[in-house]
Amino acid sequence: MRRREFITLFTVSAAAWPLRASAQNPERMRRIGVLSNLAADDPEAQARNAAFLQALAQLGWTDGRSVRIDFRWGAADAERNRRHASELVALAPDVILVTGSPALEPLQRATRNIPIVFLQVTDPVGAGLVASLAHPGGNITGFTNYDYGMTAKWVELLKEIAPRVTRALVPRDINATGIGQFAAIAAVGPLLGLELRPADVRDIGELERAIAEFAQGSKGDRGLIVPGSGWIIVHRQQIVALAARHRLPAVYPLRFFVADGGLIAYGADTIDPYRRAAGYVDRILKGENPADLPVQAPTKYELVINLKTAKALGLEIPTSLLARADEVID
Numbered sequence: 001m002r003r004r005e006f007i008t009l010f011t012v013s014a015a016a017w018p019l020r021a022s023a024q025n026p027e028r029m030r031r032i033g034v035l036s037n038l039a040a041d042d043p044e045a046q047a048r049n050a051a052f053l054q055a056l057a058q059l060g061w062t063d064g065r066s067v068r069i070d071f072r073w074g075a076a077d078a079e080r081n082r083r084h085a086s087e088l089v090a091l092a093p094d095v096i097l098v099t100g101s102p103a104l105e106p107l108q109r110a111t112r113n114i115p116i117v118f119l120q121v122t123d124p125v126g127a128g129l130v131a132s133l134a135h136p137g138g139n140i141t142g143f144t145n146y147d148y149g150m151t152a153k154w155v156e157l158l159k160e161i162a163p164r165v166t167r168a169l170v171p172r173d174i175n176a177t178g179i180g181q182f183a184a185i186a187a188v189g190p191l192l193g194l195e196l197r198p199a200d201v202r203d204i205g206e207l208e209r210a211i212a213e214f215a216q217g218s219k220g221d222r223g224l225i226v227p228g229s230g231w232i233i234v235h236r237q238q239i240v241a242l243a244a245r246h247r248l249p250a251v252y253p254l255r256f257f258v259a260d261g262g263l264i265a266y267g268a269d270t271i272d273p274y275r276r277a278a279g280y281v282d283r284i285l286k287g288e289n290p291a292d293l294p295v296q297a298p299t300k301y302e303l304v305i306n307l308k309t310a311k312a313l314g315l316e317i318p319t320s321l322l323a324r325a326d327e328v329i330d
Contacts, residue, residue, distance in 0.1 A: 030067045030285055033088035035107065037100030037120075037230040039075040044233075044256050045099075048119075048274045052097065055278035061285070074103050076234035082106040089114060095284045097277060098142075100230035101127060108140065115290045117280045118142030119273050122181070122228060124295060133295040141280065141290040143273040144297055146228065146253075151184035153266050154225050154251045157303075159192050160321055161264055161310070162249035165223040167195045169214045169248075171207055171239070173229035174200045181227040196225070204238050215246035220314075224250035226257070228267070236260055249313055258304040258329060263313065268298035302326045 034052075038045035049071075053063065061067045070091055072084035085106035088096055095115045098104045104118045108129060116139055121129065124144060130136035133144075158165055168189070170182055182198050189196040199210035215222060224243055226232060232239065233254070240262045243250040252258060252265040273296075280293055304327045310317050322328060 030061070031091065031093040032061075032067055032069045032281060032285075033072070033091060033093040033096040033114075034069060035072045035074065035081070035084050035088055035096065035098045035103045037074045037076055037081065037103040038234060040071075040073040042234075044270065045073070047271055048099070051271045052274040052278055055275040056281065059278060059282040061278075061282065067285075074100075076102065076231045078102060085110045095281050097281060100233075101129075102230040104129060104140075112139055114139060115284045116140045116142070117277050117284070117290065119277055120145045120230075120270070122146040130295055133297070135291070136293070136295050137291050139290055141293040141295055143277060144295060145268045145270070145273070146181075147297060148181075148184045150253070150267060150301075151181055151227075152188045154227075154253070155185060155188045155192055155194060157264055157266055157321075158223050158225060158249065158251045159194060160318060161251075161305075162220075162223055162313075162315055164220045165249060166193060166221045167197065167214075168223045168225050169197050169199055169211065170225045170227065171199050171201055171210065171232065172227070173231045174202050185225060185227070204235050207235075207239065208242055211242045211246055211248070215248055218246075218248070220247075222248060224248050226250055226252045228253035236262075244309070244312070247313060249315065255302050255304045255327070258306045258309075261306065261309055263306055263309045263315075265302070265304045267302065269300035269302055272300050273298070304329065 036045055063069045070088060072088060074081035074084055081103045089110040096107060098107055098116060098118050100120050104121060107116055119142055121142060121144055124130045125132060130140055158168060170185055172182055186196050201207040201210060226239060236257050237260050240257060240260050250263050252262045253267040254270055255265055258265045284290060303325050305317060305325045306329045308330060
């Protein structure tokens with residue numbers, strides 16, 4: 001072979017090396033979208049996010065290395081959730097993690113193809129988000145935060161911690177869909193001698209007026225049962241403050257209400273599902289179909305009591321109730 005022919009052959013072969021090397025590296029930077037109905041600076045949102053990222057890293061997915069994660073925060077604002085849903089879908093991620101029905105619903109309208117894993121959704125079947133819990137179908141699956149047995153527990157706890165209460169106000173977020181919480185509460189209340197009054201609210205001003213009107217003339221016989229919704233969670237500090245101002249014993253759906261000064265809460269652990277959700281995201285990134293991943297119910301529940309708030313309301317917590325508590329905040 002003449003020298004000129006050898007150089008030409010070598011040059012052509014060398015030029016082909018990068019193409020072959022690229023073809024032999026099928027791994028690409030995967031992309032995850034995250035849309036939360038909470039605000040970015042909410043301590044609860046930060047704790048949930050940390051749990052998800054830690055579990056994801058343990059499965060081999062590290063932000064900025066093996067995966068790119070795009071975060072958006074809705075802060076219980078419907079227009080912001082719609083805008084962020086559109087933005088994330090336009091980025092064409094491999095999977096989207098979403099917190100709360102107000103954030104999930106615009107995502108469902110924006111895409112029927114991108115896999116979605118939801119958390120903190122109360123009634124995904126009733127809201128028409130999945131076909132069934134066992135076989136969700138479509139592109140959506142996830143983790144619920146509620147079962148209807150919890151509502152009976154809220155009524156029981158209010159009567160146990162404040163026996164004099166005979167009337168309870170139940171605020172209802174009118175923007176929440178697929179939620180039958182009040183119906184479940186109303187089925188139990190009369191059995192325990194509790195008259196229930198619903199209050200449909202759309203903003204904190206309406207809630208403030210409803211609570212103030214309800215509390216007028218109270219002689220320690222009135223209280224609150226606060227069901228869960230994205231809007232109520234975002235405004236939890238104002239709701240806790242309103243209960244304290246009007247001296248109303250209140251039962252809340254989640255631990256962090258009590259950490260913010262609420263009296264008592266019973267509900268699902270809000271952090272553990274984010275670790276479990278990382279497993280679903282991992283399986284989807286590896287090729288599994290969300291339609292084949294069943295919607296999972298809560299596995300951990302917490303009973304939390306705030307002794308300082310009980311003292312401020314003049315309530316003496318029964319020893320039996322303290323013994324059952326998972327956490328007592330003093």
